[in-house]
C-alpha cells in the first residue's frame with residue numbers, strides 16, 4: 337500500500353482560466369449581474385440544448401425562483417423525495433407548502449413511478465412533484481413525466497447534483513419542465529456559489545427573470561411580480577463560463593474514477609445502480625453502501641484515520657429535526673436503510689488517479705483484500 341496521504345472528499349479545479357476570467361471581469365468595471373451572466377446563460381443553453389437558461393446565485397435560490405414561478409402557495413401539497421439534500425424540501429416548506437415525502441428506490445436512490453404512484457394513492461390533492469437526480473444519477477424522466485401528466489401535476493427537476501448528465505439521448509435541462517442546477521464548489525461545474533434554471537417552456541421565462549430580481553418590470557422601482565434578489569454577480573458568471581468549457585473533461589474524469597472504484601471494490605461495497613436510461617451519470621457524489629450501519633461506521637473510521645476524507649450522506653428529510661418538529665411522522669423504510677449503510681468516497685474535478693488508488697487500497701485493506 338502507498339504511503340499515508342491526505343485525500344480530500346472533493347477537490348475543485350480552479351486555476352489559470354478562472355483567475356484570468358475574474359481579473360478580466362474586474363477590469364471591465366461591471367461586477368453585478370450583466371454581460372458575463374448573459375454570456376453564461378447563452379453558453380449553458382448551447383451546452384444542454386435548453387431553450388432558456390436563467391442564472392441565479394445558488395441552487396437553493398434556483399429552487400425558490402422555480403417554485404415561486406410555478407405559483408406554489410401556502411398549504412399546497414407537493415411530492416418531494418425524502419432521500420435528498422435538505423434544500424429540496426426546505427425551499428418548498430419556506431413557501432408554506434406541505435411536503436408529502438416519497439421513499440426512494442433501493443438500487444438507484446432516486447424516486448421512480450412506483451414510489452410516486454404509491455404516494456399519490458394516499459395523497460390525492462397533491463399539486464406538484466419535485467424529483468431529484470440523486471448524486472448526479474439521472475432519474476427515469478420519461479416515466480416520471482408520464483405519471484405527472486396523468487395526475488396533472490406540475491413538475492420540477494432538482495438536478496442540483498446532475499449538471500451535464502444525459503437521460504437517454506437528452507441532456508438534463510433540455511425538457512419542457514423546469515430543471516434547476518447548483519454550481520456550488522463541489523459540483524461538476526462551479527461558480528463557487530451559483531445555480532441556474534433551464535426549460536424549453538416559453539410561458540414561464542419572463543416570470544422566472546422577474547422573480548430573480550424583485551419582480552421589477554420595465555420601469556425602475558415598479559414591481560409587477562412578487563420577487564426577491566436571487567441575482568448572481570458577473571464574477572461568478574465569468575468563472576462559470578471558464579468552467580463550462582471543461583465540463584465534458586470533468587465528467588470523463590469523474591467517470592474514470594467511478595469505474596476504477598467499481599472495478600476494485602464491488603465485491604464488498606454496493607454502488608449506485610446505473611439503469612440503461614441513465615446514459616451519462618455525472619458522479620457528483622460517489623455513494624457506496626456497506627453491509628450494514630456497523631460496518632459502514634467502522635469503514636468510515638478506518639478511512640478517516642488513514643487520511644481519507646469521507647461523508648455520511650444526508651439523513652433523509654423525514655428524519656431531520658426541523659422536519660419532525662413541524663410534520664407528523666412518515667414511514668420511508670428504504671431511505672432509512674440506505675442512510676444507515678451509505679458512505680460517500682472522494683471524487684472531484686481535480687482528484688488524481690493516484691489519490692483514487694490510495695482510497696481504493698485503503699478500503700481493500702479494511703476488508704483484508706489482497707493487492
Ligand SMILES: Cc1ncc(COP(=O)(O)O)c(C=O)c1O
Pocket residue numbers: 394395396397420421423424468494496497518519520529530531
Ligand atoms: C439535491 C440538491 N438540491 C439543492 C441544493 C442546493 O444547492 P446550493 O447549495 O447551490 O444552494 C443542493 C446542494 O448541493 C442539492 O444537493
